[in-house]
Amino acid sequence: MKRIYTLSSLSVAALAAMAAPALAQETPPVSPETQYIFNTLLFLIGGFLVMWMAAGFAMLEAGLVRSKNVSMQCLKNISLYSIAGLMFWVTGYNLMYTGVDGGFMGSFGPYSFDPVGGDALDTGYSTASDWFFQMVFVATAASIVSGTLAERIKLWPFLAFVVVLTGFIYPIAGSWQWGGGWLSEAGFSDFAGSTLVHSVGGWAALAGALILGARKGKYGADGQVHVMPGSSMPLATLGTFILWLGWFGFNGASQLAMGTISDVTDISRIFANTNMAAAGGVIVAVVLTQILYKKVDVTMALNGALAGLVSITAEPLAPSVLQSIIIGGVGGALVVFTVPLLDKLKIDDVVGAIPVHLIAGIWGTLIVPLSNTDASYATQALGVAAYGVFTVIASAAVWFALKATIGIRVGEEEEAMGLDKVEIGVEAYPEFGQGSQRL
Amino acid sequence: MKRIYTLSSLSVAALAAMAAPALAQETPPVSPETQYIFNTLLFLIGGFLVMWMAAGFAMLEAGLVRSKNVSMQCLKNISLYSIAGLMFWVTGYNLMYTGVDGGFMGSFGPYSFDPVGGDALDTGYSTASDWFFQMVFVATAASIVSGTLAERIKLWPFLAFVVVLTGFIYPIAGSWQWGGGWLSEAGFSDFAGSTLVHSVGGWAALAGALILGARKGKYGADGQVHVMPGSSMPLATLGTFILWLGWFGFNGASQLAMGTISDVTDISRIFANTNMAAAGGVIVAVVLTQILYKKVDVTMALNGALAGLVSITAEPLAPSVLQSIIIGGVGGALVVFTVPLLDKLKIDDVVGAIPVHLIAGIWGTLIVPLSNTDASYATQALGVAAYGVFTVIASAAVWFALKATIGIRVGEEEEAMGLDKVEIGVEAYPEFGQGSQRL
Amino acid sequence: MKRIYTLSSLSVAALAAMAAPALAQETPPVSPETQYIFNTLLFLIGGFLVMWMAAGFAMLEAGLVRSKNVSMQCLKNISLYSIAGLMFWVTGYNLMYTGVDGGFMGSFGPYSFDPVGGDALDTGYSTASDWFFQMVFVATAASIVSGTLAERIKLWPFLAFVVVLTGFIYPIAGSWQWGGGWLSEAGFSDFAGSTLVHSVGGWAALAGALILGARKGKYGADGQVHVMPGSSMPLATLGTFILWLGWFGFNGASQLAMGTISDVTDISRIFANTNMAAAGGVIVAVVLTQILYKKVDVTMALNGALAGLVSITAEPLAPSVLQSIIIGGVGGALVVFTVPLLDKLKIDDVVGAIPVHLIAGIWGTLIVPLSNTDASYATQALGVAAYGVFTVIASAAVWFALKATIGIRVGEEEEAMGLDKVEIGVEAYPEFGQGSQRL
Secondary structure: OOOOOOHHHOOHHHHHHHOOHHHHHHOOOOOHHHHHHHHHHHHHHHHHHHHHHHHHHHHHHHHHOOHHHHHHHHHHHHHHHHHHHHHHHHHHHHHHHOOOOOOOOOOOOOOOOOOOOOOOHHHOOOHHHHHHHHHHHHHHHHHHHHHHOOOOEOHHHHHHHHHHHHHHHHHHHHHOOOOOOHHHHHOOOOOOOHHHHHHHHHHHHHHHHHHHOOOOOOEOOOOOEOOOOOOOHHHHHHHHHHHHHHHHHHHHHHHOOOOOHHHHHHHHHHHHHHHHHHHHHHHHHHHHHHHHHOOOOHHHHHHHHHHHHHHHOOOOOOOOHHHHHHHHHHHHHHHHHHHHHHHHOOOOOOOOHHHHHHHHHHHHHHOHHHHOOOOOHHHHHHHHHHHHHHHHHHHHHHHHHHHHOOOOEOOHHHHHHOHHHHHHOOOOOOOOOOHHHOO | OOOOOOHHHOOHHHHHHHOOHHHHHHOOOOOHHHHHHHHHHHHHHHHHHHHHHHHHHHHHHHHHOOHHHHHHHHHHHHHHHHHHHHHHHHHHHHHHHOOOOOOOOOOOOOOOOOOOOOOOHHHOOOHHHHHHHHHHHHHHHHHHHHHHOOOOEOHHHHHHHHHHHHHHHHHHHHHOOOOOOHHHHHOOOOOOOHHHHHHHHHHHHHHHHHHHOOOOOOEOOOOOEOOOOOOOHHHHHHHHHHHHHHHHHHHHHHHOOOOOHHHHHHHHHHHHHHHHHHHHHHHHHHHHHHHHHOOOOHHHHHHHHHHHHHHHHOOOOOOOHHHHHHHHHHHHHHHHHHHHHHHHOOOOOOOOHHHHHHHHHHHHHHOHHHHOOOOOHHHHHHHHHHHHHHHHHHHHHHHHHHHHOOOOEOOHHHHHHOHHHHHHOOOOOOOOOOHHHOO | OOOOOOHHHOOHHHHHHHOOHHHHHHOOOOOHHHHHHHHHHHHHHHHHHHHHHHHHHHHHHHHHOOHHHHHHHHHHHHHHHHHHHHHHHHHHHHHHHOOOOOOOOOOOOOOOOOOOOOOOHHHOOOHHHHHHHHHHHHHHHHHHHHHHOOOOEOHHHHHHHHHHHHHHHHHHHHHOOOOOOHHHHHOOOOOOOHHHHHHHHHHHHHHHHHHHOOOOOOEOOOOOEOOOOOOOHHHHHHHHHHHHHHHHHHHHHHHOOOOOHHHHHHHHHHHHHHHHHHHHHHHHHHHHHHHHHOOOOHHHHHHHHHHHHHHHOOOOOOOOHHHHHHHHHHHHHHHHHHHHHHHHOOOOOOOOHHHHHHHHHHHHHHOHHHHOOOOOHHHHHHHHHHHHHHHHHHHHHHHHHHHHOOOOEOOHHHHHHOHHHHHHOOOOOOOOOOHHHOO
């Protein structure tokens, strides 16, 4: 097949209709029913792609922790995704989207979907598809926390934190913008969640890392940083590719409608820009680590891709291709420079989630006005600060409460032995090497 | 973008049409051609998602067997998926769907697709897309058998069984219900295959496990059960996430139509309910294993997710969200209690496929009348029993015939050495640990 | 739900319209706007499926190289995908598609997408979605090279080659056919790229393998071939399943339109045929290796699937099901016979990419006239030869230039130590076995 496209694929009847404006005036180009189907389909496809990101985080984190903690990381990720689903139904959705009206949170109570065989055309999409799409975003925020705090946090306090984060902190914060709350009225702009999803997850992770402390032996008394290499680079790579794939749903379906040619064209731009920002992040991270360390760090390349993706998430539609590459490339550079900075501050972020999701999320949000003239730098900064203050305070309160009650950290001996032996009882790789006996 | 949805995304012309009932009467809201495209697209998307489940089973099983049998498990899974495709074309589809008419099977012969450039509108969807969607379901049933019988069944008798299962047993059984056979006329209800797919696979696996016997050393003479831990928890986790993702296609596209707003709304409900049942299965399994064993068993969490998914598959549309969580949660509990029960009965199910697919499949089928008033408990029980009797008898006949002829089990020494060395010649992990030398 | 389909899912209004030809004459069955959305959606879905193939190549290669080179293989794959995206924007797309007019290449310069909110109906699809879909094909060609040259090529010259391949060689060659160049006018036929993508990648890999030489120790002086087994069969299996899944997008979306029932029906045929060819490749490879070697080689089964897929890619629409199985099955056989042949010629192809992509690609292209009467064997052979001559000469020129300047091969000691230690500094599996100390 020759791939120079022509209109041959459009039927003759359709071409006739294009030449008949009189008829077009009478018949809507895409009927409201067809639009409803397209919009809902967008949420479903976007939703399953973002759901798949839960697997991406699981693989990324399983690859970047040591083998003695891999089973735990798998368990935390499948559990947090489950909790996110339950909590975003019990309280999350309505707190975020119902009756916010310029305020600071929505209403309490479980969410109700359309009935079976629902035919209420006026919403423009199925409410269950919308719930599904929003729900998978919550899980993303929780996954970020899981990566940073790996290898020393106890299972149950972690899950308790996820309950609060996904049922209350994330939805309340989200209501300010996507629920039509005060920040939305102030003119803040965050297309798909550089701030609402990624930096919220990042701030919660930062608060947790500060309160939980670093892994035993990570930072020497002399300021030396001990590298604790991840157990499987191919799993980390797989996780990154999964996340990259899922991001087309994350950003693309955040267009929220696919029933007009303008909408589907915008979604296409978003796909291309999203891909370009990730590519920019990879290349910058690869080149920079070669220059700085004379070797390329594959984990930096992976995190460079993710930082590029987070950076473009606040505004994946408006930028030109070149702007997208630059926005993503700067995100990749920020990761390369921030990872060692966190180590200097003795903030132990096992998988690099704070540079990737928080730092690149702030960058992406602040740079929105470059391409989107409806946004202003001042309001973007206000939004970034507001989310930071609220999330850090709320998260820290929960972490302190958990620390004071059930405790959040495993004992020293247990940490050395690995969480898999202590809390799971199933080793990740029982036959390989000396996994759990090694530091 | 503010995510409070408004109708702003619907074009002005479309809104005008909504306000013009007179026009709407003349113009069908979604033309038959557009419906045909949507229906076919549903089968294609659902089909590729369910095809992806073949990879999920491969990874789940590769992670849950010992490293000396991992290559074999990979080979079995890619081979069974291939055989399923060939056999469901040679005999399967027509046996299942053509000319059943209230009876016990369809007709013999290969299936024919639409011609190139097919434009027969009256089917309402492309026949090749329908074939593709139904075919991937067959592979799922075969994958279930592969997991249970791992680590001691010979390759070629296993593949021979798959030929019979996918070309004859599954399609004949399936014809009773989805082909419009006697059970369908009796009022049996199984939306996406808790019984037709999952319990059929489970019964076939059970018959095989009984005839094949347990792995050498699994059950001590003193009634002791020896744990034989799987080689890779992250691969098992990946497999579970793949299956979870694929299940949106499995259940969602079983709506079989997406060309009306009612249909796409129902698909959305199915996505949400399916997700909730899996989440319920995870949480129940995690909490129960913590209570029972003081540690969480990550393999139980994974199987809890799968049991939740199997449980909701018989009726993913009608339940409320809460009902879905409970249905899935009970499925998760059944796994936690049935896995040790099978060990007591010395039925050696390597990956837990019988609890997940058979027990949860029965549960899901029996509970349909809770939410679907068209179903009755008696007819559901009749269906469960009919599928059990037929599948066990037919499968056992094949297993016995194979045992009496080419034999189905590797020798003791070969089992100890691992199937990869004996039948494959390629180790799964030649550089790690002592994989194949260990029990 | 009974799965005997009826027209019940079509709304009454739609059925009325079907019975009203008078009305149908006036209203186009699928409006141009709706067609535009469907066409664009096809590119987006096909695009994300083919993008996912980048992960498939990464996993396949990570599984088939030794553990001391796994991190490098991961890095190369994520980097080449990033470079492909950048280069296909900077020069690739316009070189391939703009102003070719029967000639040998298009024009120079970066590509421009539709503006935000684009509403230019006359293209029939969004230009950004088209760019995205074409771009992911380029990455596939580059991935092929990565696999063949693994374990001894330096990182930076490899990436430099990728820049030239994705920005110039592939687009110029592609313009001859899909850009409407001289081969297209000559009547050559290659539906989705057996030649344009797979054999171009394969020729480039072959040229590289000849110039780079075999891995140290692979071929003994006495003509003995030393097996260097891959580090992880499950990752190789996962990679193959990912590629199989992605191929539905690769071939299916190469229909390039989904806005008519004929187009979506053709896409369905393509899905089914593509699956059948892969299944045929698997079964033939499994049976043949059993007969030839008395054991089944799992890597041959995987490569058999891929060869089946490559074989059907030149014409996935026209063949009958049986023809598809045979075309794919011959592809599988070619792999089984070509892999040892390459070893006899001392051409070291680490993952078997030349048999899979080049040999099966040639086979698939030459056999097109069997089912597609518009094609002729002579023109197909002409096209195969033209692509071979051009790609080998252009690639060899680049490889020689790189060899003469920065060098393309790591030192002997470094090769023994593994690329991960030498160029990356991050081991793939730091805790397992003696990975990097072993040959």
